[in-house]
Amino acid sequence: MTVHSLNEHIHVSSVMWKTVSEACNLACDYCYYSTCAGRAGKAKQIDKRTLAKFIKEYMEMSHGLVNFVWQGGEPLLAGIDFFETVIYYQKKYSTKYKRAKNSVQTNGILINQRWADFFAEHNFFVGVSLDGPKEINDQRRVTRSGQPSFNLVIRGLNYLRSAGVEFNILTVIHETNVRHGKALMAFYLEEGFSHVQFIPCMDFKAQHLEQPGVFAITAKEYGEFLCEVFDYWYNDGYPTLSIRFFDNLLTAYLNYTPEHCVQQEACPRTIVFEQNGNAYPCDFYMDEHYLLGNITENSFREIASHANMEKFLLEKPSLPAQCQNCEFLTLCHGGCPRNRLSSDNEAGVEYFCESYQQIYRYAEQRMQALANRIKHDKLLALIHAGYPLPLKAGPCTCGSGKAFTSCCESLLSS
Numbered sequence: 001m002t003v004h005s006l007n008e009h010i011h012v013s014s015v016m017w018k019t020v021s022e023a024c025n026l027a028c029d030y031c032y033y034s035t036c037a038g039r040a041g042k043a044k045q046i047d048k049r050t051l052a053k054f055i056k057e058y059m060e061m062s063h064g065l066v067n068f069v070w071q072g073g074e075p076l077l078a079g080i081d082f083f084e085t086v087i088y089y090q091k092k093y094s095t096k097y098k099r100a101k102n103s104v105q106t107n108g109i110l111i112n113q114r115w116a117d118f119f120a121e122h123n124f125f126v127g128v129s130l131d132g133p134k135e136i137n138d139q140r141r142v143t144r145s146g147q148p149s150f151n152l153v154i155r156g157l158n159y160l161r162s163a164g165v166e167f168n169i170l171t172v173i174h175e176t177n178v179r180h181g182k183a184l185m186a187f188y189l190e191e192g193f194s195h196v197q198f199i200p201c202m203d204f205k206a207q208h209l210e211q212p213g214v215f216a217i218t219a220k221e222y223g224e225f226l227c228e229v230f231d232y233w234y235n236d237g238y239p240t241l242s243i244r245f246f247d248n249l250l251t252a253y254l255n256y257t258p259e260h261c262v263q264q265e266a267c268p269r270t271i272v273f274e275q276n277g278n279a280y281p282c283d284f285y286m287d288e289h290y291l292l293g294n295i296t297e298n299s300f301r302e303i304a305s306h307a308n309m310e311k312f313l314l315e316k317p318s319l320p321a322q323c324q325n326c327e328f329l330t331l332c333h334g335g336c337p338r339n340r341l342s343s344d345n346e347a348g349v350e351y352f353c354e355s356y357q358q359i360y361r362y363a364e365q366r367m368q369a370l371a372n373r374i375k376h377d378k379l380l381a382l383i384h385a386g387y388p389l390p391l392k393a394g395p396c397t398c399g400s401g402k403a404f405t406s407c408c409e410s411l412l413s414s
């Protein structure tokens with residue numbers, strides 16, 4: 001069932017494919033998705049005809065940069081020939097005004113020179129999972145026979161570095177590393193990583209929407225972890241390492257829209273495809289109640305405009321009373337709606353509410369100081385470039401919606 005007319009423009013911000021479904025060559029003990037325990041077998045590729053239909057319809061409906069995310073399981077198990085086919089169809093449907101941008105999330109152990117050259121040639125952004133230094137990572141991220149993965153991942157990262165591929169590090173935060181924020185930060189800096197993101201370790205299968213969103217760490221533990229890491233990230237007001245949570249928080253202080261869905265006012269219109277073509281609105285809503293259709297039978301437009309998508313998009317803004325009255329609402333927007341389920345399945349406050357309140361309060365003064373310095377520098381740059389200052393009662397250059405005189409004007413005298 002669609003709720004938009006066939007001619008109406010619908011913007012889909014990105015599409016993610018579970019490229020090889022649950023197939024994976026690692027057996028991390030906390031995996032929220034794969035049940036294959038590292039026995040990947042022969043991973044099935046997405047059927048070529050389905051792939052061609054999907055890319056054609058998605059590209060035809062999009063403008064500018066068209067975002068493709070390839071996830072798993074372990075997506076590199078699909079093989080380079082699969083991704084070469086992807087590139088072939090993306091180029092076929094590119095125009096002067098639209099082109100594809102690919103990201104892949106991998107455990108990194110299959111990356112060799114050939115993969116690195118391929119990613120560099122086609123400008124892929126590569127997310128690599130690594131839970132910290134060897135002694136931490138190897139406790140949880142292991143092969144099916146229990147062999148450690150750290151050295152294999154670092155080998156893959158070295159191929160990426162030497163080929164000049166852009167990558168970030170994804171660290172799952174669990175019982176083994178949540179009290180080691182300082183050690184994690186020292187490790188990232190020593191390795192020279194530029195971009196890092198954290199994901200709290202889930203204690204439920206993402207596919208089972210009836211299960212409440214509970215995690216391997218408590219909200220208090222995650223809050224303390226974020227505060228500890230923040231001290232190192234802040235670096236006396238001159239951060240050198242991008243940490244997604246803090247970058248997004250700073251973005252909100254600067255009156256821009258954060259890029260991370262959890263920190264946005266509403267969930268973006270994205271589509272997640274299972275390897276069989278079934279479509280859902282989010283990785284955490286892969287459930288029959290949110291099924292948007294199947295790309296082998298439905299058009300991409302029908303999927304993007306399905307009534308279940310609209311139902312999903314209404315979830316995040318339906319805030320519990322505690323959020324509506326929260327002093328941090330403009331920074332937090334209630335977190336992720338998937339995590340709002342309490343144990344009796346009643347919609348409640350986000351599982352990590354306490355963590356968020358803790359870090360927002362802890363970081364407040366320093367974040368404000370950092371944001372003010374950036375706004376001040378931006379204002380000076382405008383003045384030096386010859387732009388006139390806004391009128392006193394006119395809207396401020398920082399996008400706050402306030403009058404210039406009651407907003408950034410005071411920064412000029414500081």
Ligand code: SF4
Pocket residue numbers: 322323324326327328329332333334335349350352353354356357
């Ligand atoms: S900090 Fe908690 S109460 Fe405040 S908006 Fe976020 S989840 Fe809601």
Ligand code: SF4
Pocket residue numbers: 261262266267268282283284316335336337338
């Ligand atoms: S449900 Fe959560 S993870 Fe999914 S898009 Fe919304 S905020 Fe993001």
